[in-house]
Amino acid sequence: MNEPFYPIDVAEQFGFEKKKSNPEHCCFCNKELNHLTANDARPVSDGKCCTCCNIKIVVPVRIRELKEAT
Numbered sequence: 001m002n003e004p005f006y007p008i009d010v011a012e013q014f015g016f017e018k019k020k021s022n023p024e025h026c027c028f029c030n031k032e033l034n035h036l037t038a039n040d041a042r043p044v045s046d047g048k049c050c051t052c053c054n055i056k057i058v059v060p061v062r063i064r065e066l067k068e069a070t
């Protein structure tokens with residue numbers, strides 16, 4: 001299934017990422033990500049996650065790991 005082509009500024013107005021063959025999705029909730037919402041999900045996952053899951057899932061794990069490392 002081919003995506004219709006939109007000029008980039010129009011695509012951005014509708015919230016689509018700039019022309020990209022494989023848009024990234026949150027590895028936790030599967031929400032589509034763009035350059036503003038994509039967060040590194042490590043160490044929980046090797047993928048990318050949305051800001052919401054980053055705060056709810058990844059940040060607490062990072063804080064815990066920092067505490068355990070000291």
Ligand SMILES: [Zn+2]
Nearest residue numbers: 026029050053
């Ligand atoms: Zn998410």
